Amino acid sequence: MVKIIAIYGSPRRDGNSAALLKQAVAGARQQGAEVEEVILRDYNMSPCLEIYQCIKTGECAIRDDFPKVLEKLEASDGIILASPIFFYTVSAHTKILMDRCQSLWVRKYWIEKQDFKNAPQTRKGVFISIGATTGKKLFDGALLTVKYFFDVLNAGLWKTVLCRGVDRKGEIDKRDDCLQEAFEAGRDLAIVLKDEKKIAE
Incomplete structure (x- = not known):
């Protein structure tokens, strides 16, 4: 079975980006994917403290909830990440x-010396x-990150759902175009991952 992790990155549990992600989750589940939802605000995760223990082992030295989320990420076939825009990034x-x-980056490129x-x-x-304004470059910083x-x-950045001009809680309910696009993105992700699994088998 296809496994997808859905990451809710908003500080609001039931905000606009969460509403879009729920649509994507519904679309993926419609196609039989197993989707695990992770609400980041519910996890205790410190920022990176640049301890650099990861240079030796490839593992982060900080003991909090990060390994729980990492385990889910590494067990997934697909990732759906949702975040509102703050100062042109996530x-x-x-x-x-x-x-x-960053510990994975160190493991991948410094320890294992994989080719960039x-x-x-x-x-x-x-x-x-989702972003409140309608500027042309609204999502540029976040997309690069x-x-x-x-x-x-x-993971490759396979598809995006980017919705401009949405700010206050509940405003997304009026944007059927974005809600439908999110549903289709989740559905299509599940379909393509299923097809890839069949080919691999």
């Missing part, structure tokens, strides 16, 4: 998770985001 909760994955240009992509990732976060997890 939320603090999301960025903490990303920064803690030829690292394998064993997963696919979807990024869902997410791309390289997915890279360290051997």
Whole structure:
């Protein structure tokens, strides 16, 4: 069975980006995928403290909930990450998770010495985001950050759902276009991952 991890990166448990992610989760489950939902605000995770113990072992030295989330990420076939935009990038909760994955970067590129240009992509990732403004470059910073976060997890940024002009809680309910796009992104991710598994078998 296809395993997908859905990461809620908003500081609001039931905000607009969460509503979009729930649609994506529903779409993936419609296609029979097993989806585990992770609400980052419910986990105790310190920011990266640059202890650099990971240089020796490839594992983070901080003892908190990060290994629980990492285990789920590494067990997944696909990742759906949702975060609102704050100052042209992802939320603090999301960025903490990303920064803690620096230990994976160290393991992958320093310890195992994998080739930057030829690292394998064993997963696919979807990024869902919402921003209050309508600027052309609203999502540029977040997309670059997410791309390289997915890279360290051997995931390609396969699809995005980016919704502009949504800010106050509940405003997403009026955006049927974004809600439908999110549902289809989750559904299509499950379909393509199932097809890849069949080919691999």
